[in-house]
Amino acid sequence: MSRFWSPIVARLQPYTPGEQPRVEGMIKLNTNENPYGPSPRVTAALRALDPDDLRRYPDPQASALRAALAQRFALTPAHVFVGNGSDEVLAHIFHALLQHERPLFMPDLTYSFYPTYARLYGVAYEEVPLHADLSLAIEDYRRDAGAIILPNPNAPTGRLLPLSALRQLLVEHPQEVVVIDEAYIDFGGESAASLIPEFEQLVVVQTFSKSWSLAGARVGFALAQPHLIEALERVKNSFNSYPLDRWAQVAAQAALSDTAWFNECCGRVIAERERLATALTALAFEVLPSAANFLFVRHAVGARRLLAALRERRIFVRHFAGGRSEDWLRISVGQAAENDALLAALHDIIAVAPPAPETAR
Ligand SMILES: Cc1ncc(COP(=O)(O)O)c(C=O)c1O
Structure with a gap:
């Protein structure tokens, strides 16, 4: 805290x-992150870049990338907004x-990040409880909302809603913006992008960070009807006109051009996810059904103990402390050898650890 801060900074979390x-x-x-690297076409495209070009600003509209995305989703470039990771895209949406x-x-x-953005931009929000099994039911949203945002599959649970449920949600909320954050959709779900021509209030957000293996490039995008995209452009051009550097634009375009690589890597992640889920269940973990590249799991030994014991073995997984996630760990799906090492470590840890009294269920 400093007397030089703007008032809002002290209130931010x-x-x-x-x-x-x-x-x-x-x-x-x-x-x-994706356990597999980006397409070899990304490597080739980046190698072909001339560093001397960096003296010039990049294309502020990222026109070539937006055209490629429009083509992939059978939309027009006016339906596409790109930003510095989907986090930035989400910020502009808020x-x-x-x-x-x-x-x-x-x-x-x-x-x-959603509550953080809501507080940053003064958006009042209400949290709609998931059911006891951490599933999401769109009936629970059948009330007067200002707008709705949800990830599909949800994070950190990995649970997926079918496209029919999202269509129903849109039918029931014709007057409110509905944002579907599809950061993990390519690992087993069906994108709501196909509903955009039909629903003027729908915004779909995706990222190159997960399925396209480009977390380090920071490229995300939103798809929506042009009247909503225009609002995002207005905010973007009041904030930073050049959010995507030259390298990021080229990398994302090259990745998009190689759908064979993309499909192969997503398929491998899905197969490993299912193998990992089966093996964790055999170790007495409760494993939520996941359509993402991670699993949300809990065990009688307790999340904090497992987290610490894995860490000692230089294996890093994620724990969201407090609230409904306190007992759970989120484990990203790695390559086969990494998953094997995780399973071996968990086997050893569980063998010697008595159940934690605070999490005994
Ligand atoms: C649900 C969800 N949305 C958005 C993001 C942001 O991704 P990025 O900013 O890398 O595009 C993440 C990152 O983990 C996420 O889990």
């Missing part, structure tokens, strides 16, 4: 990003589209 440790030989399963008289509805256990 910033998001805590997942740890990015620098530990030799670590197994990093804590921030849902700023431009979610402040209304009535509160924004979001699940009570969801991507923890």
